[in-house]
Amino acid sequence: MLAKLRDPSEKALAVLLLAPAFVLLLMIVVYPIGKLVYNSLFAIDKGGAFLGLQNYIDVWQDPLFWNATQNTLLITLITVPGALLAGLALALLANLPFKRKWPVRLSLLLPWALPLSFSGLIFAWFFHTEYGVVNDILSRLGLQSEPTSWLLKPRWAFAAICLTVIWKTASFMALILLAGLQMIPKSLYEAAEVDGATPWQQFWQITLPLLLPSIVVALIFRTITALQTFDIPYTMTKGGPGEATETLAMLIHKYTIDYSDIGFGSTLAVFMFVISLAVTGVYLHHIGKNAQ
Amino acid sequence: MKKRYALQWAALALTTGLCTSTAWAEQTTLRVFVGPNQRPDLQQKLFADYNKANPGVKVEIETGGATSELQRQYLSTVLNAKDSAIDLFLIDIVNPAQYASKGWIEPLDKYVGGPAVLRTDYLPVYQTSNIIDGKVMAMPSQGDAMFMYYRKDLLAKHGVAEPKTWDDLAAGAKKILAAEGKPDLQGLSIQGAPIEGAVCTFLLPYWGQGKQFNDAGGKLTLDKAAAVKGLNTWLSMVDQGVIKKNVAEVKTPDTVNEFKAGQVVFAINWGFAFDRFKDDADSKVKDNVGVMPLPAMTGGKSATCMGGWQWAMNAFSKNKDEAGKLIKFLSSKQASAFVAREGSILPVFQSVYSDAEVNKVVPWFKDALPVVLAAQGRPMVNDYGQVSDIMRTTTSAILARTKTPEAGVDEIAARVGRLMR
Numbered sequence: 001m002l003a004k005l006r007d008p009s010e011k012a013l014a015v016l017l018l019a020p021a022f023v024l025l026l027m028i029v030v031y032p033i034g035k036l037v038y039n040s041l042f043a044i045d046k047g048g049a050f051l052g053l054q055n056y057i058d059v060w061q062d063p064l065f066w067n068a069t070q071n072t073l074l075i076t077l078i079t080v081p082g083a084l085l086a087g088l089a090l091a092l093l094a095n096l097p098f099k100r101k102w103p104v105r106l107s108l109l110l111p112w113a114l115p116l117s118f119s120g121l122i123f124a125w126f127f128h129t130e131y132g133v134v135n136d137i138l139s140r141l142g143l144q145s146e147p148t149s150w151l152l153k154p155r156w157a158f159a160a161i162c163l164t165v166i167w168k169t170a171s172f173m174a175l176i177l178l179a180g181l182q183m184i185p186k187s188l189y190e191a192a193e194v195d196g197a198t199p200w201q202q203f204w205q206i207t208l209p210l211l212l213p214s215i216v217v218a219l220i221f222r223t224i225t226a227l228q229t230f231d232i233p234y235t236m237t238k239g240g241p242g243e244a245t246e247t248l249a250m251l252i253h254k255y256t257i258d259y260s261d262i263g264f265g266s267t268l269a270v271f272m273f274v275i276s277l278a279v280t281g282v283y284l285h286h287i288g289k290n291a292q
Numbered sequence: 293m294k295k296r297y298a299l300q301w302a303a304l305a306l307t308t309g310l311c312t313s314t315a316w317a318e319q320t321t322l323r324v325f326v327g328p329n330q331r332p333d334l335q336q337k338l339f340a341d342y343n344k345a346n347p348g349v350k351v352e353i354e355t356g357g358a359t360s361e362l363q364r365q366y367l368s369t370v371l372n373a374k375d376s377a378i379d380l381f382l383i384d385i386v387n388p389a390q391y392a393s394k395g396w397i398e399p400l401d402k403y404v405g406g407p408a409v410l411r412t413d414y415l416p417v418y419q420t421s422n423i424i425d426g427k428v429m430a431m432p433s434q435g436d437a438m439f440m441y442y443r444k445d446l447l448a449k450h451g452v453a454e455p456k457t458w459d460d461l462a463a464g465a466k467k468i469l470a471a472e473g474k475p476d477l478q479g480l481s482i483q484g485a486p487i488e489g490a491v492c493t494f495l496l497p498y499w500g501q502g503k504q505f506n507d508a509g510g511k512l513t514l515d516k517a518a519a520v521k522g523l524n525t526w527l528s529m530v531d532q533g534v535i536k537k538n539v540a541e542v543k544t545p546d547t548v549n550e551f552k553a554g555q556v557v558f559a560i561n562w563g564f565a566f567d568r569f570k571d572d573a574d575s576k577v578k579d580n581v582g583v584m585p586l587p588a589m590t591g592g593k594s595a596t597c598m599g600g601w602q603w604a605m606n607a608f609s610k611n612k613d614e615a616g617k618l619i620k621f622l623s624s625k626q627a628s629a630f631v632a633r634e635g636s637i638l639p640v641f642q643s644v645y646s647d648a649e650v651n652k653v654v655p656w657f658k659d660a661l662p663v664v665l666a667a668q669g670r671p672m673v674n675d676y677g678q679v680s681d682i683m684r685t686t687t688s689a690i691l692a693r694t695k696t697p698e699a700g701v702d703e704i705a706a707r708v709g710r711l712m713r
Contacts (some may be wrong), residue, residue, distance in 0.1 A: 129541055149538045152538060152692040153694070240685065242685060242686070258677050259677050
């Protein structure tokens with residue numbers, strides 16, 4: 001064995017070098033997912049009996065699951081394009097030839113650097129009925145005679161959460177897009193100007209096509225994290241009023257941590273895993289096609 | 293060469309570790325979890341006293357989790373993992389049944405002397421909350437209850453008597469609000485945000501009609517019509533301008549801060565609030581705070597929500613005998629009188645409420661005893677976390693008017709009913 005190691009063939013060396021990464025992946029990815037699926041088949045903390053697929057049937061028939069799934073998908077569908085548009089605008093702004101670049105870049109980084117729950121708490125204050133700055137501004141402008149309880153009305157609470165998520169995540173989008181923008185050679189724009197292209201034409205014909213790979217990367221990251229949205233609605237509304245703003249990640253947390261029902265919570269997590277996998281699959285397929 | 297050194301170092305470290313742990317084994321170290329609101333500073337003094345009498349036992353304190361829910365989340369993570377690191381912990385009065393059903397806590401009969409011990413001088417509520425299936429699962433440490441606080445000066449000024457029913461309270465509050473004419477003055481402050489306090493907000497006007505939420509066996513006995521009537525009592529007070537419109541946003545500290553700022557005539561809150569009203573530097577109502585039993589529904593009787601904290605022992609503890617002795621000490625009359633004197637914490641023994649030493653420091657405890665004796669435990673169920681979540685989320689949604697009381701009560705009956713049958 002030792003002799004072999006001292007003089008390893010290429011293949012053995014490859015195996016040896018890959019082994020630590022493989023073992024690590026086994027420990028932190030494969031084992032937890034396997035354990036999750038295993039747990040979902042039992043009534044953990046409720047006697048531990050084997051349930052087979054009963055948890056899956058219960059989840060499928062649970063209106064709270066469908067409500068949370070719908071909310072999660074809706075948040076994803078609203079905030080991912082929203083953050084992309086806002087992020088693109090910010091990136092274009094930051095890419096302008098300012099004399100001092102750091103104030104722009106710093107303000108770009110700030111929302112991204114704040115912890116998620118922090119942003120949620122800040123915006124919860126903004127939208128508070130009595131102490132919130134939103135109601136204060138609206139009443140000062142004479143746009144409302146009585147304060148609105150934004151976070152107590154299902155639609156407004158949902159909109160407030162989406163706005164917060166977009167504010168929080170647009171800067172991450174902008175960072176990736178800004179890197180992409182700076183990769184575009186200046187000479188292309190110079191040539192376009194010589195040919196008499198307007199800034200609008202330059203944006204559609206040069207910037208956007210060359211930025212597309214960065215946009216796809218940003219979209220993948222953002223979509224996956226949007227499907228896992230937890231911190232902002234949790235700190236802003238706790239899923240309320242009622243369950244109007246409860247996401248799938250919050251429902252999983254509720255069952256596993258608040259209710260200590262690990263079997264049912266694991267089943268919900270398996271569903272979320274499948275949804276994330278499906279969405280990632282669509283993107284990867286798209287990238288694969290593009291690469292070809 | 294280097295490898296050999298590394299091996300030698302590892303061996304040395306291992307030997308030293310083994311030696312040290314052998315030396316430590318002669319002294320028992322008990323690790324105790326106390327939430328930040330349960331006065332860890334005073335508990336520390338009790339532990340120091342205990343250590344003086346029992347030099348072989350050292351008590352370490354661990355704290356964390358600002359609210360009852362967060363503490364339950366932390367402890368359930370530790371106990372789900374069958375971790376023996378913490379020997380004793382303080383749990384909310386609503387939790388013994390849940391912890392016992394999971395096998396997380398050790399029966400204490402062997403250490404404190406069986407259920408009879410709770411039928412002596414302790415407040416009667418502990419006979420239902422702490423005895424599960426005939427076994428003592430937790431021992432009382434700190435009492436608490438929902439009280440009705442009011443502005444003595446405003447009631448006297450406008451000739452309003454202490455209300456006996458919620459209707460009286462609404463009428464009295466309206467009279468005061470109209471005469472004072474201040475837009476930021478509220479008649480009554482209750483907790484409507486989806487927090488644990490909202491469970492009591494649901495139960496108070498329901499119990500106040502003499503109705504019970506569950507029978508002795510833990511089965512749900514919800515009278516839907518009475519529950520709807522109770523919730524409508526709150527909503528009608530919102531419509532009358534007695535309770536503020538955004539009540540579904542109000543959490544426990546909001547009530548405390550607004551009462552302190554002189555913006556509230558009547559306020560429902562836990563026992564700790566009294567000290568905040570009386571002693572906080574920024575309190576504008578220091579000398580004008582009154583305490584009284586909660587009003588009843590017309591034709592019903594006054595009832596309130598019992599709170600407070602219980603000592604329980606980790607079923608996976610490796611120091612059960614020592615931990616049992618410590619629990620006996622911590623749930624003694626001396627310990628209760630000590631935290632009552634030093635921290636104005638409501639005693640768990642009836643006789644301590646009229647203890648001369650205690651009353652010297654906290655004279656209002658004499659008036660608190662009838663309130664505490666009328667206090668009821670929230671439902672004692674294995675899935676309390678879930679029951680509480682359903683009740684507080686739905687109550688909050690009803691107060692936010694996104695659900696009607698009828699629909700909300702139907703939902704509670706259906707979802708809680710499945711857990712309490």
